[in-house]
Amino acid sequence: MELIHRNLLIGIHDSLQETFFEKNKYADKVIERLLKSHKKWGSQDRAVVSEIFYNIIRWKRRLEYYMGEGVKPGNIYKLILAYLLWSKTHYKKFEEFEGIKIADILTKLKKGTVPTKAIEYSIPDWLAETLEKELGKNWEKEMDALNEQAPTILRANTLKTTPKHLVEELKEENVQSFQIRNYPDAVQLEEKKNVFLTSAFKEGLFEVQDASSQKIGEFLDVKEGMRVVDACAGAGGKTLHLAALMKNKGQIIALDIFEWKLAELKRRAKRAGAHNIETRFIEDNKVIKRLHEKADRLLIDAPCSGLGVLKRNPDSKWKIDQDFIDRIKGEQQQILQDYSKMLKKGGKMIYATCSILPSENNKQVEVFLKNNPEFQLVKDQKIMPSEGFDGFYMALIERTQ
Template identity: 30%
Template structure:
C-alpha cells in the first residue's frame, strides 16, 4: 500500500496536515501523540492553526465510529469508500457536526479542495455527501437512544468504542459506572504535575505557578499531585519552575502506582520497565535520594529519557541499564527490597490520550502479551528479598491482564501474597485507567 508523503511546512493547511496525519495513524500504525508532536515540532503553524490541526486529528479518532455512522446515512446505497475518501469525509463530518465555529460552506469548500488534490475523481461525490449532511445537520445532531437498534449499539456508536472493548468496561465497572466512563472517554485528559519533594512542596509550587498566571489545585488522591487548568504542556515547560526541576508532568494514576510501592530511604529498588522514568524519579524523591534504584528498558534511547529527567530533578540514585525483563540475571535473584513491574499491556485505560488504541485491540496479540507479562511477573517475584514488596501495574482495564495475572502469579509462586488490588478510572478524580496490585514475598525460594 502506497504511503502518502508526510509534509511539515508552513505552506500546508492544518486540514491537509490532519488528513496526512490520520492516514499515517490509520494506515501506517503511527501513534497519535507522537505523530502530533512530530508535526508541531517541524511545522510553522500559527497558534490557531496548531489548535485546529490537533483538534481535527484527535476529534476524528475519538469519534470515528460515530462519524462513519453518520456518513453512512448520507449514502444512497452500500457504497464502498476509498480509504482516502473516507478519511476526508470524516474530517468534513467532524467539522460539520462537532465544531460549531466553522461555517458549513468553509468546511465543504476546504474538504473538496483537498479531494481535488488527493483523489480528484471523487470531488463531486464528497461535495454531495457533505452538502447533504450540512442540510440535515440539526436532525443528525439531535439524537436519542431510540434511534438505534438497542442501547448497546447506541453506546458503542455514540462513544465510538468497539463492542468488544465496551463489554470489557461494562464487565469491570458495572453498567452504571461503565456507561459514565464510556460517555466521558472522549473528553480531554487533565494536565497534572507532581511536585518534586526534594526541592519544594506542593503548596509552594502552587504559589509559584500562580505568580506565573497558572491556575492550579491539589489533586484529591495523590499526595504530591497538582492539576493545572489554564496552561499547556508547552507553556509549563517554559516556566522557571520546570527548568529548575520543581515538578514533573505525570498523570495522577501513575503517581498512585509509585505511592503504592512506597519505597523507603536506603532501600534497593528495581523498576523493570522504567522508561520514560516518571515513576522511577518519583521513587527517588520518596526515598530522599538515598539508596539505589535500578531502572531497566530494552532501548538505550528510552533510558536517556530517564537520565535526562533525573538530571533536571536533581536525582542521583538511579542506575539505568539495558535489560529484557522477560529474563532474570543470577545477580538479581533475591536482591531487591521493592520491585515495580509496570508491564506492557493493551492500554485500554489510556484511550483518552491515545484514541486509536480502541481500534487496534486484538485478542490474538493480547494472548501473546499475557505470556510476556507472566514471564516478567515470575522474574519480578524472584528478584525480591524475603519480605519484599512487588507492585504489578498496567494501564489497561481488562481482567485478563490484571487480576487474573496476579492470581496466576500466586498459584505459581506460593510465597507471594496479595495485599491489595485497585482499578481506577476517570471517575476517580479524572485519573487515567490504571490497575495496581501490591504483593509481599513471605519467604525466599
C-alpha cells in the same frame, strides 16, 4: 461557531492520515511534530488543531457512521467534515469540500441516534464485547469517561520544590494551576498549556504524570536507603517519583528492554536532580538473574492493553485487537513469574497496569499467587476512569519465604 482556516485544516488532514495509515505512528508524537513544524501558529490555533485532531481520532467510529463509509486514505477530508458538522464547527464555506455530499451526512446527524453501543462510544465491536464481558453493566459509564479529554496533571518534584511553590512558580509564567486533594504531589492545569516551554520545567521542578500513576509510587511504600528495582522502567516517570519519595537515598535500578527509553530516563533524571538511579538494559536473562533476591522493593509496571488511558491515547483502540490482549496477558504472567525472583524474602512488590480489564489485573495476580505460595497479597486497588483520572490497577504483594 469557530472558524477553521485552511492551513490548519491541511495540517489536521495530514496528521490524521499519518496516524491512521502509517505503521508505528502514534498520535501524541504525530501532533507534537506538526506543532513543532508550524512555529508561527498562535496558541489558540495550536489548541484548536490539537483538540480537533484528538476528537476525530476519539470519535472515528461514530464519524464513519455519519459518513456512510469507513475511513480510507482518500477520504480524510470527509471524516473532518463529518466532525465539523457534528460539533457545529464552521470551516469557511462547506462548499469548499469538493465532491462531498453534505446533505447525506446531515441526514444522519439529524436522526440523532446510532444503531449500536460500539458506534455510540466509538470503539470496535470486539472491544465493546470485551468490556461488557469483563466489566458488566459498568462498561458504558467507563467508556463515557474514557471519551472525555484528559486533564493535564503535573507531579511536583519534591527533590526541588513543593506542590504549593510549583503552583506559584507556574502562575508567574501565566500558567494557572491548583493542587489536588488526596494526591500529595499532584498539580492540575486549569487549561491545556505547553508547559515544556516554562523555566519551571527546564529547572526540573515537575514532570507530567497523571494523578492515578502517581498513586503507584506511594503504594510501593519505599523507604530511604532501600534497594528498589523498577523492572519495566520505560522513560522513567515512576522511577523519578520513587527517587523523590526516597529523597535520593538508597539505590534504584531501572531496567528496560529498550535502550532508547533508558537514555531518555537518564536525561530526565539529570534535569530532576535524581542521583540514586542506575539504568540497566535487559539484553539477556543474566541481567535479571544477577538481581535475584536483591530487591527490598520491586515495581513491575507491566505491558498491557492501555485501556485505562484511552483519554490521552485514543488512537490505541484502533491499533490493538483481541489477539493482542490475549498475547499481552501471556507476557504479563511470564514477567510476573520471572521478575518476582528479584525480590528478597520479606520484600514487597507492586504488579501494576494501566488497564481496566480484570483479566489483566486481579485475575493475573490470582494465578501468580496460586502458582507461587511464597508470595501473598497485602492489598490491591483499582482506579477507574469514571473517578476522574486514568484507569490503573495496582497490587502490593509480599514475599514471605
